[in-house]
Amino acid sequence: MNNFTYTLEHSDGEARAGQFSTPHGTIQTPVFMPVGTQATVKTLDPLEVEAIGSQIILSNTYHLYLRPSADLVAEMGGLHRFMQWPKPILTDSGGFQVFSLGPHSKIDEDGVTFKSHIDGSKHRFTPESAIGIQEKLGADIIMAFDECAPQPTTHAYTKAAMERTHRWLLRCIAAKTRADQALFGIVQGGVEADLRRESASFIAQQDVPGIGIGGLSVGEPKEQMYGMLEETTPLLPRNKPRYLMGVGSPEDLLEGVARGVDMFDCVLPTRLGRNGALFIPEGRLNIGNAKYAREDAPIDATCDCSTCQRFSRAYLRHLFRTEEVLGLRLATLHNLRFLIRLMEQAREAILQDRYQSFMDDWLSRFQTIPHAVREASRAARLNSLRTQGDKA
């Protein structure tokens, strides 16, 4: 595990600035990780993903297992080489995706049997096979195979799913063979405070170099998600990074950091971008709106991205109106840079002991669209049961 050292540089309240070392480079936290579901961050070249300051990307095991297959990726030298991304990669376990298949997946104590969303063919994941697949893919950080209980559900079912997740973690740890990959355990427990505490305590005791927090941002009110984080992070070891899985709205990133989270991923910025919804300091801008037709200004005059440095709102709107691919690219690039820069600024604020005022100030300008953002986020994760990951 010497490859994987988390250094807590500075705390400001619960907010943390740190560094996490991996075989493909050291990650400065807090960090937002762009999602490259099918071994590509949708619409972008890896050179662009790097140019906007991405330190690590996430890829989806379920999708890569089906296409092109873990064996093929391994044969091509692993995911880094296959997709020409030289920096750290994190793969999920595929668990969230196969459980999202709903009636097309069937769980038992040993694992999950499911049908491919592509051709209906039958497959099976177990904790052992999820680790085996991730070892073939070769990411720097791999995730334990867990059960994310569907919400809403009963306390009893949430408890059963959490306990199975704990048993599966032990099997994942036992199955793991590669020393150049970090296996993260995952805290579950739904929206039950007692279960979140129990799960956090259990995962904290395991010999894993990092900890995921799963099962949140799946439809519950934001306040409930923040509450669950407050039950969880104080029980986690200070010397390991905490990764809040699938969370990606600007306000959730800031609130998560305030509660001790170090890492985030979500398809929200890329998917919103492809739908013409662009982050600006005041909230969101829908580039399809006719009022931008003759606006010579950039999307966001305060942004340092390649889109905002060169192109007008009028041009962006033209590209979306005519359904040109370049529009998807420029919007994706901007939205990702927006979140990455937000985390860079958060880190700087933490190091300067002014995180709370930075966050308050930022949020006072940013008009969240609670319902709309929630729905988009929910859609991004749950809407199409067959297409979990970053799909069109």
Added chain:
Amino acid sequence: MNNFTYTLEHSDGEARAGQFSTPHGTIQTPVFMPVGTQATVKTLDPLEVEAIGSQIILSNTYHLYLRPSADLVAEMGGLHRFMQWPKPILTDSGGFQVFSLGPHSKIDEDGVTFKSHIDGSKHRFTPESAIGIQEKLGADIIMAFDECAPQPTTHAYTKAAMERTHRWLLRCIAAKTRADQALFGIVQGGVEADLRRESASFIAQQDVPGIGIGGLSVGEPKEQMYGMLEETTPLLPRNKPRYLMGVGSPEDLLEGVARGVDMFDCVLPTRLGRNGALFIPEGRLNIGNAKYAREDAPIDATCDCSTCQRFSRAYLRHLFRTEEVLGLRLATLHNLRFLIRLMEQAREAILQDRYQSFMDDWLSRFQTIPHAVREASRAARLNSLRTQGDKA
């Protein structure tokens, strides 16, 4: 017209190496011009278009007139600034597009009335308005409004269309007001040798800084197209560039250069690329083919493009199979670079007096797929009457 000087550097048989100066830079010929129908070369960022050695791009007046409108482009500072392309631009007149609308266009001596393919609204182009629109767009090279007679047709109709094209050219010359734009006249005459000669002689006498050759590669056998070029170029002034409109297969570029053509444009490379058909020195490679699933080699080991320098055939195939935008980008980039490099090599060969052997050698390796390439080229120009230009 001092802005626009063509310098013939060297002749090798009929093949010419030259330079054409414009307000946005000097173009080394022979040259292939990528098509950016809607103010964007499909899937690419202008920085990428420049990086592959593009010296000039073409944009379509008909499409820009409808969306976002010539007035809007002018208000945004012209096409160069709007799309952030700093080098020369050529716009067509819109004539080819409106005539392609078939029953949705109606010609008279004064101009053409047509219905928009987008919303069916009624519009009218005349020689004067086609020039007015192109002056608003602000390209370096603008084209005369001409009638490209549908093929096959009678000698009589081809003659009438040609004569109208000549009369319209005089009106275009009279209507033109900007000194920083070069207006090219267009030779028509279908596949009638006598009319091609008559048209070439007429256009040669006009005070225009360059000459387009239209109405070819619209379905006639390749040999007939080459024959028409042989009737045309010997009658054109040596001190003006010749632009063969809408021609873009590698073999047609080489055969065109051998017959004294200096400039080419076509949607073929970009459209083929988006369909996964990639140029290689041996012909074409269809990346969807299962045999490339585990091929670690680049598309073309002899290519210097960013795609071939970094990515394997296996990865490209994965991107196409999963319908990822990056696949379209990488394929487009490669195909364009392939043609641009071909013209760079042709120019070098001309300057070294070895063009014929260069071409023979190149064509002996390159397996043309006459029917398939013809059909693709035909499809690219004629298949969808409503979507002339580079459309998906």
